[in-house]
Amino acid sequence: MLENWVVVPTCLPLVLRRCHACASERFRANGRFRVNAHHKLIDAWLLVLCTTCGETAKLTVLERVNVRSVRPELLDRLHDNDPGLAAELLQDPVVRRRNRVALDWTGAWRLDTGGSDHLDREVIDVSVRFAAAAVPVRPVRLIADGCGLSRAGVERLIAEGNLVSAVRLGGRISGDFTFTLKR
Numbered sequence: 001m002l003e004n005w006v007v008v009p010t011c012l013p014l015v016l017r018r019c020h021a022c023a024s025e026r027f028r029a030n031g032r033f034r035v036n037a038h039h040k041l042i043d044a045w046l047l048v049l050c051t052t053c054g055e056t057a058k059l060t061v062l063e064r065v066n067v068r069s070v071r072p073e074l075l076d077r078l079h080d081n082d083p084g085l086a087a088e089l090l091q092d093p094v095v096r097r098r099n100r101v102a103l104d105w106t107g108a109w110r111l112d113t114g115g116s117d118h119l120d121r122e123v124i125d126v127s128v129r130f131a132a133a134a135v136p137v138r139p140v141r142l143i144a145d146g147c148g149l150s151r152a153g154v155e156r157l158i159a160e161g162n163l164v165s166a167v168r169l170g171g172r173i174s175g176d177f178t179f180t181l182k183r
Contacts, residue, residue: 129176
């Protein structure tokens with residue numbers, strides 16, 4: 001029987017960027033935007049707050065873009081400070097590259113296994129799905145958390161051939177995958 005596990009984001013990830021006021025490297029996005037219009041041109045920023053001193057920094061979303069070329073739905077979401085839009089923009093590699101930031105997903109997700117009735121079975125087939133965001137996690141950590149094992153125990157199962165998957169379980173992954181565990 002196939003078990004379905006879901007990786008669910010619980011909050012927005014931390015933004016890794018150096019603070020100009022206190023030299024901290026972590027900012028928290030609260031879903032607020034600043035929009036500024038210059039006649040026919042518009043700028044928009046996602047505001048992030050330093051976790052140490054509270055200083056505000058701006059991540060560029062739109063820069064000197066003609067207002068008519070921006071979708072009205074996007075403008076409404078910017079003006080409404082839509083937290084869903086903030087999550088989408090933080091996931092966008094173009095926005096991250098333009099602002100030279102990275103994301104720290106530590107503590108920003110949880111694994112929903114649907115219960116622990118699968119732990120006593122001899123063979124477990126599991127499908128892992130990422131709910132809303134592409135959270136980069138280590139499959140070994142997910143499997144250890146979901147099965148109640150240590151990470152070293154999961155590594156040992158992989159080495160023995162009792163844990164198999166079509167994806168490489170050694171690195172980070174942010175897409176859906178399946179695995180089979182034999183005890």
